[in-house]
Amino acid sequence: MAGLFITFEGPDGAGKTTQLTLLAEALKASGYDVTVTREPGGTLISDRIRRIILDPDHQSMRAQTEVLLYAASRAQHVLEKIKPALAQGKIVLCDRFVDASIAYQGYGLGVGEEQVRMINQFATQGLVPHKTFLLDIAAEEGRRRLAERKQAEFKQGLDRIEQKDLAYHERVRRGFLRLAEQEDRIVLIDASQPVEVIHQQILREVRSLLQQKA
Ligand SMILES: Nc1ncnc2c1ncn2[C@@H]1O[C@H](COP(=O)(O)OP(=O)(O)O)[C@@H](O)[C@H]1O
Numbered sequence: 001m002a003g004l005f006i007t008f009e010g011p012d013g014a015g016k017t018t019q020l021t022l023l024a025e026a027l028k029a030s031g032y033d034v035t036v037t038r039e040p041g042g043t044l045i046s047d048r049i050r051r052i053i054l055d056p057d058h059q060s061m062r063a064q065t066e067v068l069l070y071a072a073s074r075a076q077h078v079l080e081k082i083k084p085a086l087a088q089g090k091i092v093l094c095d096r097f098v099d100a101s102i103a104y105q106g107y108g109l110g111v112g113e114e115q116v117r118m119i120n121q122f123a124t125q126g127l128v129p130h131k132t133f134l135l136d137i138a139a140e141e142g143r144r145r146l147a148e149r150k151q152a153e154f155k156q157g158l159d160r161i162e163q164k165d166l167a168y169h170e171r172v173r174r175g176f177l178r179l180a181e182q183e184d185r186i187v188l189i190d191a192s193q194p195v196e197v198i199h200q201q202i203l204r205e206v207r208s209l210l211q212q213k214a
């Protein structure tokens with residue numbers, strides 16, 4: 001398939017949105033056609049599923065339901081937005097993808113990596129990112145940054161996933177680190193570094209990827 005599919009992963013508050021935005025700006029300034037999107041979300045239907053997943057009133061949601069809702073949101077996103085953009089030769093930058101389900105549901109909730117992989121294989125029709133930037137940060141620091149951001153944006157409260165305890169978020173982080181050990185496409189980044197240092201590291205990787213493709 002033409003196009004380039006790049007995803008950003010990591011615990012909440014690691015700096016994914018910050019880095020994705022900077023990369024999108026840099027690529028657009030160089031003349032590339034860039035599509036920016038995120039999960040859960042990215043299409044009308046996917047965003048509606050997102051609201052159901054993250055609603056703090058839904059404390060009784062079972063792990064199985066959660067896995068399937070993330071996958072359902074993703075299936076719509078892949079078919080309606082990501083694959084068509086890639087087919088048009090665009091660079092698609094996506095905030096979270098299947099790795100997030102493996103880390104959060106597979107490891108965090110304890111559903112298990114294999115089950116989550118299987119369900120997502122169906123949902124994505126086997127679509128795998130060309131490159132994934134894993135922004136690694138201690139769960140506590142991520143949470144601190146998130147609280148800061150929410151305060152700056154005058155947003156109240158944490159969503160249902162953010163409300164989970166620190167032990168859960170540490171399991172998620174360990175899940176991400178295991179994935180980085182297993183898969184060459186994942187670039188592990190120390191997200192405690194300054195924003196600009198991380199941006200330059202990501203830009204170098206993406207430029208070399210674009211050169212390989214050219
Ligand atoms: N490298 C960094 N160092 C310090 N603060 C950062 C860094 N990257 C992002 N932040 C800040 O942390 C908060 C969360 O960043 P954000 O990009 O929204 O994270 P995410 O999308 O991973 O949840 C924001 O207030 C952002 O300005």
Ligand SMILES: Cc1cn([C@H]2C[C@H](O)[C@@H](COP(=O)(O)OP(=O)(O)O)O2)c(=O)[nH]c1=O
Pocket residue numbers: 011012013014016017038039040054070095096097098100101102104105161162
């Ligand atoms: C895509 C995805 C997200 N999540 C979680 C991570 C986040 O806590 C939450 C919503 O993501 P989001 O609000 O986009 O997180 P952030 O503000 O850190 O960018 O959904 C999963 O548990 N599984 C998944 O497959």
